[in-house]
Amino acid sequence: MDYGNNRFPRTPYILIAIGVALFLTGSYFGLFVAPPERYMGEVQRIMYVHVPTAWNALLAITFALVCAIIFLFKGEFKWDARLEASIEVGCLLAFLLCCQGAIWAKPTWGVWWDWDPRLTTTAVLLFAFLGILTLRKFVDDPVKRGVWSSVATIIAYVDVPIVYFSVRWWNSLHQLQSSPETVSSQFYIPLRVNAFAILFLMTGFIMLRARLASLRLAQEVAPPPMLAEEVGETA
């Protein structure tokens, strides 16, 4: 039983291969082709991995929200497996986002970390979703686990718009969002290539992780082998 997450067995591997190729291309452009930025110099090249990571982290968490809502309405375990997968990948990206941000902050702000609204709300997001993954470990009943983690995901998702708008709502050290109109093509080409690279990698990872979650779930709900067969095997 695969709970509907093994329909295209090769697709995630193809997506990951495309993602790796795009990431190498985007990073080449970001590191060697794009010019240094006027004020931040070479350090600004971190943007070509930091911003795509941020976009995709929020996208993975948004997909988790969609899975949570569908699971609550339909009760199909394939959506619970996808929920677990997207939260795990979202947490990985959110963790990377915080690390990249700290590396960028040191040479530009002079500190590794600041309790600035954008950084604080992102850290809250990471720990909220890590908490949901932990919650799942402690609940044995698959139905309760699915329902509780879906509800927790919907509640925790409230932080996503707060993360996005935090730089507009409060005084923040973090810069405002840029748009293609305000960024030269030399800057946004590596940015977009890496955004698609991480999107492909993220999608491939979520598909594989959902397959893993489905396999575990299938073993959890499988009926125990007959006592007579157990005796026969030991004999």
Added chain:
Amino acid sequence: MSGMVVGGWGYVWTAYALTAGALLIYGVTLITRLREEASRSKMEAKRQ
């Protein structure tokens, strides 16, 4: 004085290496976990 941050390549390489390394390690461990789980579930299916 131009007000431009000077140097900083070390930070740039660290950020790229961290990103690539974390994604690579996650991908490898994910595929390993999936293979182990798939072979375990095949064994279970045979046993039943």
